[in-house]
Amino acid sequence: MTTNYLARAAGHRPGSNATATLEVVIPVYNEEADLEKCIRRLHEHLEERIPFRSRITIADNASNDGTLAVAHRLADEIDGVRVHHLDEKGRGRALKAVWLASDADVVAYMDVDLSTDLNALMPLVAPLLSGHSDLAIGSRLNRSSRVVRGVKRELISRSYNLILRTSLRARFSDAQCGFKAMRTDVARQLLPLVEDTGWFFDTELLVIAEKVGLRIHEVPVDWVDDPDSSVHLLDTAVKDLQGCWRVGRALATGVLPVAELRRSLGREPLVAGVPHGMIGQLVRFGIIGVASTVAYALLYLVLHPMIGAQAANFAGLLITAVLNTAANRAIHFRRPRARERG
Incomplete structure (x- = not known):
């Protein structure tokens, strides 16, 4: 059964620490230079463009510069901003911790560099709030997306998604775009099964969601590469390949309880006796x-x-x-x- 959260959100004002309809998480590690600009720009967008109550959570995962101090100052100055600190690194770890503890109807995240145009946020979360879809992802590989990035990153991204399609039979188009959202009730059931705490977190979450029959909504995005990104491409690629092997093995051996999760989420065949597909x-x-x-x-x-x-x-x-x-x-x-x- 799906729930229409849009009706429940009617009349709510954004920018409050009360129960939110949408919680946007910004995972950060040593981002003291860019954090304030990101948070103020995102808060302004939420205030002006999102017609329901929203919240920003800065998830600081073990920064050793002044990031945490900047985050606390922003939380004191801006209504609707809060801070969650973790003592261990890992983007996936940070997202998992905040999303599981969230009381919002929909949880989302985006990278601190705001490479993705924020105008895609409402199209991202609307299908989740209406109850039609379970997860939503921004896609840089959609034909109508407008993307500015170097040939190296473009090749790596397309090669990685090709590997996902051939090895794990994934159907989603862009696993690693830092612009995603999901219904919180779905997150509470899926996240305990996600083992990765780093960059492969997104892919593992999407693969599990797809295998249990959840609806993944894709939004074409406008995306401009951040030339100062701190992501180490080679290290990330190696860990992603290791993650693909681990998840593929878990699916092949039945370690992941896909059938049970499909039943608990109500994703069994629409016609009794007719197997999925x-x-x-x-x-x-x-x-x-x-x-x-x-x-x-x-x-x-x-x-x-x-x-x-x-x-x-x-x-x-x-x-x-x-x-x-x-x-x-x-x-x-x-x-x-x-x-x-x-």
């Missing part, structure tokens, strides 16, 4: 069958004048049978095994 599988079987029949007819017509009716019939049946088997194995028999294990 069965209808789509039947449709694909039908399409392959029709394509095979058309291919056989064309082969027969082409080969008949050259080798005769009997030989053309035999050749057409043989070729289409091989192609039919290959297509069904590629489309059907691999995916179901991955789903059953996961």
Whole structure:
């Protein structure tokens, strides 16, 4: 069952420390130089553009510069800003801690550099507040997105998402865009299963959500790369690949309780007795069958004048049978095994 939080949010004013409809988390580590500019710009946007009560939480994960002092000063000066300090590093650790403790209807996060245009925030959270979707992500790889970044980062991003599609059969387009949101009731059930505390946190969360049948809404974003970003690309890439291996193994061995979580979230098949994905599988079987029949007819017509009716019939049946088997194995028999294990 879904809940429409938009009606409940009607009449609420943004910028209050009372119970919020939306809580936006800014995870930071040694960001004393950029933090104030980010928080003031985000607060102004929430006040002017978001028509319901919202809150900003600065999640400081073990900064050793003046970040925490700046965060506390901002919380004292700006209504609707608070601070959560952790003694250990890790963006995923910070998000998990704040999201699990949140009393808001929807939790979100964005990177402190605000690389993503804030005008995408309302489209990001609206499907969650309406109850239609469970998670929402900003996508830099959507055709209508406008992105400014170097060739190196573009190549790494697209390569990583290709790896996710081939190794974990992920369908979401952009795992690592620092602009995401989810319903808090869903977060409380998913987050205990997410093990990563660093940059792979996003990917692991999305893979689990997708495997249990949750709806992931994607929003095309305008995104400008921060040339001063502190993210170490090589180290992050290695840890992401290790995370893919760990999650893939957990899905294959049944360590992740996907079936149980699907039941608890109400994501079982709409028709009793019809397994998840069965209808789509039947449709694909039908399409392959029709394509095979058309291919056989064309082969027969082409080969008949050259080798005769009997030989053309035999050749057409043989070729289409091989192609039919290959297509069904590629489309059907691999995916179901991955789903059953996961």
